[in-house]
């Protein structure tokens with residue numbers, strides 16, 4: 496963060512009383528972790544903070560400290576400043592996009608390379624491992640309050656967005672931050688058990704069904720799996736229970752690109768792409784008005800799930 500941005504951010508927080516912090520659709524550990532961490536820190540400063548969700552919070556994140564502070568609203572709220580975290584564009588907020596349209600000042604903090612700088616102040620750092628890493632740096636550079644609960648939320652975002660510290664976005668600084676988070680009292684054994692060893696039975700059933708019907712293409716380099724509404728029904732699972740399938744498929748030795756297609760409705764399919772070494776996932780998704788990161792990206796296509804599958808396979812072909 497350069498000193499001009501740092502000064503501006505500090506001024507805005509100083510002079511604002513009513514502060515909103517908002518999540519995106521289909522939130523993950525980094526998104527929920529970052530809104531809770533920043534929201535709780537500013538609340539400790541004495542600000543009136545509203546932490547808003549734009550969608551369901553996945554079950555495996557309900558253990559996070561201060562999770563009860565997250566609300567969903569139907570009536571309209573006014574903020575002096577609205578922080579939008581981990582969201583590459585305003586559309587990611589779904590219905591809560593209306594808060595962006597009416598807030599006096601928007602601060603966009605994100606690490607997606609595809610971020611379109613929709614805020615008045617944009618702190619977009621594609622090299623950061625996670626939005627939580629950026630939030631940690633803001634808290635430490637601005638001397639904002641931090642405690643073990645805030646540290647736990649930040650740790651969760653960094654751990655989940657780095658694939659448990661395995662991806663290329665991890666560097667020595669990531670581990671230095673984690674070292675500080677542990678010193679602040681994060682119980683990593685407890686957090687890791689909640690995050691990685693607490694899968695529901697219906698989620699396990701969904702994984703088995705979806706993975707067993709997945710298909711391989713181009714010399715086993717591309718793996719494609721489909722989650723239909725029927726799959727969800729049979730396993731008694733929720734749409735977010737498919738989180739993790741696309742990474743599981745990517746981890747196959749021969750696979751460079753894994754694709755998960757989720758049927759949202761008959762002619763609407765959500766696509767998640769993961770790559771391992773040389774294919775740019777962001778570039779593929781950009782063609783369909785989506786985006787994300789080099790090795791993890793997504794898009795939404797207005798076609799049925801089978802047509803989307805054909806479209807994607809055709810589009811990935813040139814990279815293999």
Ligand SMILES: [Mn+2]
Nearest residue numbers: 525581626656
């Ligand atoms: Mn993130």
